[in-house]
Each structure stands twice: as structure tokens, then as C-alpha cells.
């Protein structure tokens with residue numbers, strides 16, 4: 001996977017012990033290093049990547065469904081962390097240490113095959129936010145066509161977990 005880089009990524013602001021995720025942890029040398037970036041108004045988050053050929057689902061040029069869910073998993077939890085951070089009136093800076101969210105539930109609708117020879121874009125928005133729980137909606141697009149959608153229930157990790 002080749003993640004597209006922008007400014008400050010949410011994953012780069014996770015506390016030290018939360019940076020080892022295989023999908024998006026900056027400290028996991030073998031990992032995919034997916035990155036989630038808030039939009040300028042902070043209302044949505046975006047991640048973009050180009051899949052490597054090894055992640056095919058078997059049909060030539062189609063991305064494996066598990067990888068699609070994986071991208072939603074990493075982008076959704078990072079988005080939840082951002083929306084909770086923003087809801088406290090806080091900004092994102094190089095010094096930010098952002099609270100970590102974990103996936104409690106992930107529903108994925110596979111609508112059309114996801115191609116592997118172009119940039120894939122996933123945008124997220126917040127449906128519901130309370131003190132510990134965030135419900136995040138996501139859409140995965142390629143060539144301007146929605147390929148998959150997801151709804152995630154993410155829960156804030158407590159200090160004693």
C-alpha cells in the first residue's frame with residue numbers, strides 16, 4: 001500500500017503505546033502506515049492509498065474484502081479520535097497526543113469492486129458522539145464512484161485498559 005501524505009496525521013499523534021497497529025501504526029516496520037487527516041473545517045477526515053497487487057481478492061485488479069474492512073477499521077478509529085478531540089474545542093498540532101479509540105463494531109457494505117491501479121479515497125464523518133462512544137460513517141471511492149460504505153461504533157480506550 002502507498003499511503004498519500006498531507007500535513008499532520010492522526011496516527012502520528014497517538015500516544016507511544018498505541019503506535020504499533022499493523023494497518024496504521026507509525027512504529028510498525030512491517031505495517032501499511034495508513035494515515036488519516038482531518039479536513040480544513042474538521043468536519044470530515046480523509047485517507048488515501050494505492051493498493052499493492054499482493055492484496056488482490058483473487059479476481060484480477062480487485063482489492064480483497066478484508067483489506068477494505070481493514071482500511072475502514074484504521075481510518076474509522078482515527079476519525080473517532082479526531083472528532084472527540086475537536087468536540088473538546090482542541091486543535092491538532094505537532095504536540096497533540098490524541099486519545100485512542102478502539103473498534104467495537106464495524107458494518108461494511110461492499111457495493112462495487114475496488115480497483116487496484118488507482119488512488120482509493122475514504123472519507124469519514126461523525127454520526128453520533130458521546131463521552132466514550134463515537135459512531136463514524138465512511139465511504140470508499142475510486143474514480144468518483146462509491147465502492148464501499150461502513151458504519152463503525154468506536155469506544156475510547158480507558159487509561160487502565
Ligand SMILES: CCCCCCCCCCCCCCCC(=O)SCCNC(=O)CCNC(=O)[C@H](O)C(C)(C)COP(=O)(O)OP(=O)(O)OC[C@H]1O[C@@H](n2cnc3c(N)ncnc32)[C@H](O)[C@@H]1OP(=O)(O)O
Pocket residue numbers: 018021073074077100101102103104105130132133153155157161
Ligand atoms: C486490542 C484489544 C485490547 C484493548 C487494550 C487497549 C489497547 C489499545 C490498543 C489500541 C489498538 C487499536 C487498534 C485499532 C482498531 C482495532 O483494530 S481494535 C481491535 C478490534 N477491537 C477489539 O479488539 C475490541 C474488543 N472489545 C473490547 O475491548 C470492548 O468490548 C470495548 C470495545 C472496549 C467496549 O467495552 P467497554 O469499555 O466495557 O465499553 P462499554 O461500557 O460496554 O460500552 C461503551 C459504549 O459502547 C457501546 N458498545 C460497546 N460494544 C458495542 C458493540 N459491539 N456494538 C455496538 N455498541 C457497542 C455500548 O453500548 C456503550 O454505549 P453507550 O451506552 O455509551 O451509548
